Amino acid sequence: MKYTLYRCDFRALFCFLLLVHNGHSEEINDTDKQAQNTSPTKAPLGETCVTNKQLRGRCVKPNECMETEDFDDILAKPNAYRSPYVCETSKQCCPRKSIIVPKVPELSTLEGCGWSYSDNPGLRVFSDHAGFREYPWMIAVLRKSTSSENFEINDYVAGGTLIHPSVVMTAAHRILKQKANEVKCRAGEWDIKSTNEVFDHQERNVKNITIHETFSFKVAHNNIALLILEQPFDLTNSPHIGIACLGQHMPPVGTTCISMGWHNHVVGNTNPVTLKKVQLPIYDKQKCQTELSKLHHLRHWQIHDSIMCAGGMEGEDTCTGDGGSPIVCEIQSEPELRYAVFGIHAFRIRCGIKDSLPGLNTDVTYEYDWIKSTFTGEGFNTSTFEY
Known part of the structure; x- marks a missing residue:
């Protein structure tokens, strides 16, 4: 996810800036037949x-x-x-x-949420390409019309986070115009142009979409939605699919966190084939407010408590189409690599360029109680994302 030119989530951000200017904000039978003179x-x-x-x-x-x-x-x-x-x-x-049956490796997993299974767990050298199983909670929300095992980026609705075998968390603005029967969630995906991974991805249809009751394009507050699935993902024999932990207290300003996604982030380049990742430092909220107020359209806009700021580094940021993807920070107290989700990617302004501004993201710690309440209403156990 390297960036060199100005890009943002144009459709959502244009509406967001336009309404802010007016005192508002908005923002995928074994029978042989003779050859025929038809297309294959x-x-x-x-x-x-x-x-x-x-x-x-x-x-x-x-x-x-x-x-x-x-x-x-x-x-x-x-x-x-x-x-x-x-x-x-x-x-x-x-x-x-x-035809052969390839030997499936025995891959170990750890009990609980948030574990990252890196190819080189002892060598933490950051690369912009995520490894297979590195972020097993990452979800691709796709249009249900997508029938191919591979998907084009135009089929991609949003990024998401698996926080229960039957629940995916994402950004409300990415799913607002979608109906539950129009989308599905894919877990265990890595290379979107191949099915040659060691373990297959899984797909589940969405039964219900629960958007935060106070979310609105007018103010962009509480930008969060939960997708309730028709059937849970099978985690029993799927070491590449896992549940994410949710953070309750925001790490200190400057803490380096990570986001990930499949969308195009460099103007003129093709979309990435394998999952990519980017480092995002947590940005001071008051400083973020000051920087955004310098923009004419945002001079009267106030950052809500449900928003966290992150990123803003030249040449490195989340950008176009990353909406709904998790922003995870390492749980420092663990001997193994473990993460919790502290943000949901929402909007970017001047992403990845010189003098770029920090991104506006949903603060998961602020939404924590709403998530737990929604889980209780659906009859789900909240222990899946607790650590």
Whole structure:
């Protein structure tokens, strides 16, 4: 998430600035058929396909195929029957004799919320690319119309945080215009252009969207929503999916925290394929108020208690499309790498450029009691995000 040019969440921020100027604020059957003179269609998972060498095969992940030449296959002979199917872009057509079952590694997990499973847990050298399982609570909120196992960034509605097997936390402004039956949540995602990860992602439909009752575009306060899922995520055999902890007391100003996401953050560059991350220092709220007041449209706007400021560093910030993603800070008292969520990415002004301003985020510590109350009303146990 490196930034060199001016970008922001334009659609939301434009409305936000416009209304502030007027005294308000607003802000994804195994039957062979003869070849036909029609365009190939995507093969169902595991469906019969034909390799480039005209061998009968099945659509599998790349790591499930040990490609070999087998010219004795019936489909290598003249006048052989062939399937009209082609595989999804994330899979390849593998000859049946070359299909293998890859060995799944035994990955350990820790009890409780907020654990990060880095590839090099003893070597904390920061990179802008997140490792697989590094942030197992990260959720991609997608349009339900997204049918492919891979998703385009246009299918991406918001980032989210898994705080219970059946509950995802996100920013209200990113989900406000969505209906529950229009979106779904994906957990365990890392590379959005491939299904070749060691463990598969999971998807769950949204049953209900609960937005904070006092949230409004007019003031941008209490910018938080909880997505209640139709079915819980399966965490039993999923070491790459985990629950996030929620912070109750904001760390000191200057504490370096981290946010993550898949959206495009550099003008002119393509969107990232794998999950990326960025460091964000907690910004003094009074200083943040002073800096924002220098802008003509924000000179009369007051930072609400439900807002935290973070970031504002040149060349490094969250930006376009990151809304709803968590901002996590390390729990210092733990011997292993463990995080709690203290913010939800909301709005950015002049992100990642010289003289950039800190971002305005939802303060999770302020919303903590509302989250617990909502959980109680839904019959959920709040111990999932407590530490």
